Amino acid sequence: MCSPTYGGSGVVATELGRFLAERGNEVHFISAASPFRLQSVTSPNIFFHEVQSISYPVLPGEMHGITIASKTVQVAQDYDLDIVHAHYAIPHAISAWLAREVSPRQCKRFKVVTTLHGTDITLVGRAPSFFPIAQFAIENSDAVTTVSDWLRRETVKEFGIKRDIEVIPNFVDEAIFKRGLPGCKKHYYAPNNEKILMHISNFRPVKRVQDVIQVFARVQKEMPAKLILIGDGPERDGAAQLVRELHLMQHVYFLGKQDHTENFLSCSDVMLFPSEYESFGLAALEAMASENVVVTSNGGGIPELIKQGKNGFMANVGDVDEMARLTIEILRDDERRKEIGRFAREDAHERFHPEKIIPQYEALYDRVLGR
Ligand code: GMT
Numbered sequence: 307m308c309s310p311t312y313g314g315s316g317v318v319a320t321e322l323g324r325f326l327a328e329r330g331n332e333v334h335f336i337s338a339a340s341p342f343r344l345q346s347v348t349s350p351n352i353f354f355h356e357v358q359s360i361s362y363p364v365l366p367g368e369m370h371g372i373t374i375a376s377k378t379v380q381v382a383q384d385y386d387l388d389i390v391h392a393h394y395a396i397p398h399a400i401s402a403w404l405a406r407e408v409s410p411r412q413c414k415r416f417k418v419v420t421t422l423h424g425t426d427i428t429l430v431g432r433a434p435s436f437f438p439i440a441q442f443a444i445e446n447s448d449a450v451t452t453v454s455d456w457l458r459r460e461t462v463k464e465f466g467i468k469r470d471i472e473v474i475p476n477f478v479d480e481a482i483f484k485r486g487l488p489g490c491k492k493h494y495y496a497p498n499n500e501k502i503l504m505h506i507s508n509f510r511p512v513k514r515v516q517d518v519i520q521v522f523a524r525v526q527k528e529m530p531a532k533l534i535l536i537g538d539g540p541e542r543d544g545a546a547q548l549v550r551e552l553h554l555m556q557h558v559y560f561l562g563k564q565d566h567t568e569n570f571l572s573c574s575d576v577m578l579f580p581s582e583y584e585s586f587g588l589a590a591l592e593a594m595a596s597e598n599v600v601v602t603s604n605g606g607g608i609p610e611l612i613k614q615g616k617n618g619f620m621a622n623v624g625d626v627d628e629m630a631r632l633t634i635e636i637l638r639d640d641e642r643r644k645e646i647g648r649f650a651r652e653d654a655h656e657r658f659h660p661e662k663i664i665p666q667y668e669a670l671y672d673r674v675l676g677r
Contacts, residue, residue: 424453
């Protein structure tokens with residue numbers, strides 16, 4: 307069960323399902339729409355079950371938690387599911403729990419594995435009435451994972467959780483994210499071989515897109531450079547306004563949502579990622595595999611990914627001067643930039659290769675199934 311939209315949790319769920327299917331497991335995606343990275347995948351082991359949205363005049367608007375639970379009851383029965391892996395405590399883990407409770411007694415009682423991606427905690431921060439539901443979902447899953455140790459600690463602290471939570475970090479397929487892809491059209495964006503800076507996000511306030519623009523403005527004063535922004539969300543208009551005010555419009559490309567970010571990362575130089583916090587920062591890991599130098603904040607779980615000065619750089623959240631200084635320094639030294647990019651890819655291979663991470667999920671599934 308996962309979100310189909312552009313966002314790390316849906317990507318992690320899709321990639322996990324893809325690799326599990328390749329390794330001989332039967333995988334059923336249950337989601338409001340086909341997850342965007344699933345659309346190019348074909349496998350006899352992969353099934354997709356669309357959850358219909360229901361609206362009815364006298365019923366309240368948001369019914370997804372209920373409709374996904376109903377769909378899960380059906381799928382579990384039809385395909386004899388062993389495990390439902392819910393990405394997010396709310397709504398998916400609680401919906402999985404509900405689906406199991408209402409499943410007919412003669413059906414197998416599937417296990418519920420929940421992966422927290424961070425958004426659950428933010429949601430509860432914004433709507434405290436979700437607290438008991440999120441806490442219940444975490445306490446009553448058969449296993450819970452987080453994508454970083456920071457998120458594990460936050461979950462324990464925020465929800466007073468006593469149970470075991472396993473940290474299984476995100477991963478990147480380096481066969482997809484790499485340098486020199488033919489889909490990269492550097493000359494479209496940097497016709498005079500200018501340096502390319504990238505930012506990829508859903509433009510939520512937590513991403514601090516204005517900081518991206520401020521860093522870029524400082525870099526642009528020092529050297530010819532272009533900024534590519536991929537994604538869309540609530541902060542996009544504000545970011546465009548700042549670009550106008552700083553007279554940078556002809557150097558900044560707003561490309562909106564893109565399915566193949568690997569093409570852009572394969573020829574950019576620096577990835578700017580100044581988030582307030584990231585529980586993991588999958589977009590930064592994909593940039594590392596693509597040999598970009600990541601310049602980021604030290605918010606949340608980012609220090610578990612970035613080794614200062616070795617595979618990228620961190621500055622304090624909001625310190626755009628320091629981020630700009632680091633970016634300018636690395637862009638002035640091509641040899642060092644390439645060396646850090648190469649090390650970032652090696653490090654991604656060492657620590658976050660699917661072959662290292664997927665077996666951790668398989669071992670967890672075996673454990674909850676008592677195998
Ligand atoms: O970053 C977002 O706004 C999307 C969000 C999501 O729920 O898809 O991403 C979260 O999960 C990703 C996958 O585990 C992590 O890489 C992101 O760091 C995390 N986002 C935040 O913590 C802000």
